[in-house]
Structures are given as structure tokens and as C-alpha cells.
Amino acid sequence: MADYSKIPAGAKLQPKPFKCHVDEEKLKHMLDLLKLSPIGPAVWENTGKDQGETKMSRPDRKHGMHHLNSFPQFMISIQDSEGRDYDVHFMALFSEKPDAIPIGFYHGWPGSFMEFLELFTLLKKKYSPKDLPYHVIAPSLIGYGYSSGPARDLDLHLDRTTEIMHKLMLGLGFTSYLAQGGDVGSMVSKTMATKYDECKGMHLNMFASPPPQDEAKAKDIDEFEAQCLQRGQEFRDKGMAYALEHGTRTGTIGLVLSSSPLAMLAWIGEKFLEWTDEDPPLDTILASVSLYWLTDTFPRCIYPYRRLFERPQLPYINKPCGYSYFPKELVPTPRSWAAATANIVSYSRHTGGGHFAAMEKPAELLADVEEWIPKAWKGESKL
Template sequence: MTGYANLPTGATLDIKPFKAHVPEEKLQHFKKLLELSPIAPVVFENTNAGRKYGMKRDWLENAKTAWLHEFDWRKHEDRINSFPNFKASVKDTEGNTIEIQFLALFSEKADAIPIAFFHGWPGSICEFLDLLDIVTKRYPPKDLPYHIIVPSLPGYAYSSGPPVETDYGIDIAAGALNDLMVGLGFGSGYLAQGGDLGSFVSRLLAMKYDACKGMHVNMMGAPPELSDELPMSEPEKKALQKATEFIDTAYAFALEQGSRPATIGFALSASPLALLSWIGEKILEWTDEDPPLEKILESVTLYWMTDTISRCMYHNRALANVDDKPKIARYSVIAKGTSLKLPYIKKPCGYSLFAHEIVPIPKSWATMSCNLVSYNQHEHGGHFPAMEKPDELLADVEEYIKVAWTATDKNI
């Protein structure tokens, strides 16, 4: 991977190599806590109702056994470290210094196109490891058409958290990520890609920063004035129904994280099994097919080893309407009759709609909130396509780049 680790010549940040490694003491403490974590007694909700009411008890029992006796976190650290890894100090929009850790595949081509991939919640950089594998098998550094950057968002994994004195939000965090991309030498232009929280980071970057020339997302925000009274096709009606069902039956976690993040942060930081229940349920429910247990444990273990869960809920305050700040994350919510004022993005945008997305936005709605130049719809895949369908997502992004970069009339 050494050929992919050569920094761009225009980089101005103090960029240092990074290696993921949790101290052995913390790893052993995790195992002891997991071993001693009890599983709640058998009740109707966790045995005879499927996953209607959340995590199933037998799944959690089996996962605990595998986590204790089969899962090897060191192997997953080795995989993270198999890609070029870096850390850099950047500034967010309020002048706070944030340490951003990121994976990167730098190209040796002078005209390589920079693109950043942003994860969401409860995601991480691990979502993109398979996609990065595909890229390295397809392109040697001398032929790679892109500079690919995969950051841990502020508060996630190996990046530092928001300052404890600051009422943080993704609008502030987006400034840090733009500072990263500009500081890597991409001030004349880069593209952003994301899903979930990463889609709103991408939208903010495209809205507010000249250096970001466009966005590709796999979770689209809702357009203005959306309601069930608008003329809709059958697919659009089904999409609105699915989105409404999600808000009615599966949205409580966001309200809890937004309105009582301190409490839920303490609770989930006290037990690995509690954290697995909270995050694992979302991964199982938001994917088209249940991912391999190994992938779920990888994601949850990263959250545990890096103390992520209590540092990463700042974006949910906007979703829960805790304050009146006009934060863009609020606009991910769809409800019947809601008047939404999602700013229109004039820059070239791309959208991949995967069948099991939790809040599916049809193409006709997407065109109401952005200049859609590339669109693909997939019969399979869900909320984590970089993990579930990396080949399909990469193909969509490459198709988008060809159109969008030509439209920007910019070259690095």
C-alpha cells in the first residue's frame, strides 16, 4: 500500500501517519465486562415477536458467545492499518482544533479527482474497507483516477471529539472536514459522498464551501413542501409510506439521543452488550439482508474501543428539535404534512437509491432539492451500501464523477 500513501504535493497540513491500536489493558477490560454482562430474562418482546420490538434474545446470546470466544479485534485493527492511515489537526467553523483521522488512497496521477467518503451513524470508516479493497485491486497508484479520502467524523473512532465547552453540530463539524480537504491540497476542487449523517455533511459542504464542487449521496434529504397531498406515482406513495412507518415505529432512538444524550451515553458506555444491542439492532433492521455477525461486531467493537458512543450524538440534537438552530440534520425527517425548507443545491449532484433505505426519496423528489446529474436505483441493498453493496456503490460514484467533474470545468 506504500504507493497509495504519498501525500499530494499541495498539502499544507501537518499530516502524520497513524496506526490503530488499543492498549491490551483496555482490550482485556472489555472482555471481562462482556463476560460479566447479563442478558435480560425471556419475555414476549425479545422472543416471540420477531424483531418488531427490537433485538431478539437468542441473537444476542449467540453474538455474545462469538464476541467472547471467536472474534479477534487485533485482526480488524490489522485490516484498518493495511490502508494508508493518517491524522491531521484542522479547524472547524468556530475555530476549534479537531484531530481528524482518515484513510486515504492517493493517486500518482496529476489530474486525479479528489473525493471524500463520509460515514454516518452508527457507521464508521470500517464501512468502506471493502470498497477500498476493490479500488486497490482495480487501480495501481499510477493509474488511480481519484484521490480517495475516508475520514472518521469528529467525535467518531480515532478522530477527536467536539470540545466539551461547545454545543456542537454537524454544521460546525463540516467546517473541519472542508479544512481537511483543502489542507490536503484540494482547495481548487473536490467531491463529497455520503449516506446517513454523511449525506448531510456532504450537502453542507456543497452548500457552504466553494472547494466542494458537488455531492453524491445514498440517502437523500426531502424536498421543500413535501406532503401526501402532492401528486405522486405509486413508487412515491410507497416511499412516503415507508418513510412515515420509520418515523412512527423506529425513530425513537434519535429522539432519545437528541433529547437525553448524556443519559443514553452513560448507559451504553457501561456495558459492551448494551452497546451491541443498541447498535446491532439498527444494523440488522436497516440492511437488506442481515450482514455477517463479524461485520456487526467489528463496527460495535470500534465504537467501544474508541469511546465513540457518548461523543457522537451531537447531530441528534437538531433531529430532536432540542433547540431552534436551523441545523440541516433536522431536514432528514419526513412526516405527513411537514413543510420542509431544504436548501436547493445548484452544484452537480448524484444519488443512489437502494431498495431497503430507511427513508427512501424517489428521483422526482430528489430533483426538487438538488441539481441531479446522476441517478441509479437498486433492487437490493439498504442503509449501509458501502458495506452491503460496495461494487454497486463504487460504480455509481464513478459514473457520477465522470458527469460531475466535467460539469465543474475544474481540474486539480
């Protein structure tokens, strides 16, 4: 059997093999709560398909969870700049090639490392450990899944999470690496590319950038991009209530959703249905919500929202950047807008796909990333 679990010889830290697991008592408690939880009455807003912005339909109680341990999983202890220790979980495919290129894939909310399962599957089918051109790392961000949560006496912020993700790559023995992400993962990737010389470039499938101040450049969009921008505006007008709740009443929503797996399913399941181009399989939604419940991910994970509306202005990113444009992305930034903030060396526009690109369109995203990697690693300039 092909072994993708061999840690690179130059690793400074030694991660321990890890098996994703379910605490049986926790699982029983979840199932008991589901049996006891009343489902709200059937009303117009939750029974039909034409309710517009009212969204979530009445759920059933079936439970499912993907088998995750067919991919190498690890746990590693990393210390931040203040001496705090964090346990970081990650899924990886390590190559035996001495010149393999390291790349980190970073998930968002309400996702997890599970977003990359299909992409990893494609890589395993395409390459053996002997000819895999990359070391592929998909961590659970701090507060998510099996990774440590924020300390109770610490105002955790995204810069600290990014620092820990950076130290993970260095700890695995990589002197340089690349970063890819969407949603929160796009912010992690941007921060890595901005702050750390070892990060040689980033690839994003959510490229949140404001319109250029130059009015002519701001209007440099085509009809397709204009239609996508209109959908993005509809999301900003009608779909941001959850983010406001996360950012301004973080403790309250955390306690509410931690009290009921059914409530968590409604809150998170809605996002998987609304933010995708096509509805994902029910098992995918149930597995994702189950992981959140069984690992107490909510409310540990929503700290990035407390600074979401500060919108710090990042400097222009000179490093080679890639951009995959999926039309149903919540933040469908036109190519010209992205190019005003970063050195775009690789760009692909797709006719389908939404916010969870790695889950929805893994083959397309992987092809884009593979097209970008050699350009980024060689340090190429603009298209």
C-alpha cells in the first residue's frame, strides 16, 4: 500500500500519528439530544422552496460521518511567540521526492479540513508517494476540529493563528512553502504571503478585495463579473446577519448553538445549502456538523468574526498569486480588482461552483493550483 505518511527528513518537530475518533459518550449524548429535541412547527417559511430569504427547511434526525482515517493524520505541538502551546491537527500527503513543493491548504467557516478530502483523493489517484510533486498539508485551524482552542485568558486573533500555521510548515522542515485557501483560509493565506518571507506565494478561491480607487479601473469588469457582483451584493444585503451575530454577540451565539445539535444543524446546514452552487449530499452536511459538535468546534472557532468588520488594509502582495473565480462565491471579486491588490500570475474562471470550492469542484480547483504552483515557485511576475 502506498505510504504518504513519511515525515520529511528535515523536520524539526516530530508530529505524532493521529486517528480521527469519536468519543462514544459524546456521540450517545448527541443522539439523545437529537431524539429529545423538538422540531419547530411546519410553517410557510420552512416547508416550501420559494421562500426567498427565509432559508432553512425542517431537518430530519439521520446521522452520518465520513471515514477520515484513510488519509494520514497527525498531531503536533507548536508554541507561539508568547510561549503558549497549541496542539495542531493536520491531514497530509507527504512525497518521497527530494524536490517536492510544500503547500498548505487552509479551510474556512463553517468548513474544516474535511473540505479537502476529495482533492486529496484526486492526488492519491494521480500520484504515488514516489512521484507526488508536492507535500500537501491541510491543518485544522486553531479552534477547529481536533486542534486546540483559544485560551480563555487570551483574545485570540487571526495573526496568531497564522503564526502557528507558519510554524507548522517550518516545523515540518520546509524552508519555503506555498499557501492556498478560501473563506478564513484566504485570510490566513494572505497574511502568510504578507508577513513571512518563507511563504513564496498564495492561491485563493475567495479573493476579497475592494474596488480600486481609480473609478475607471473599478469599472473594468465584463458582463459575467457584473452579474456575479450583483449576487454578491444580495449576500451583503441579506446574508450577513449570521456574521454580525458571530462578530458582535460571539459569546451568546456560541452558548446557544452549543446547547443543541439540532440548532447547530440548522445554523450550519443553511450555509452549506445557500452558499453552494448545487446542494451537497446530505451526508456531507451531517458529517461536517457532527465534527463541529463532537469536537466542540463551536464556539471555539468564530473568533475571526470579531475583527471581520475592521477590514485592515493589507499592502500590495508582490509574490506570485493565483486566483480561481467561481461564480457563486459569496465575494465574487472581479479579476481586475484582485490584480489591483496582488501580483496575479495565474487566473481561471469557472462556469459553476460556489463558496466551498475544494468540496464542490475539487478537480477544477486542483487543476488551477497545479497550473499556478510552478509559476509561484519560480517567482514569476504578472500574467
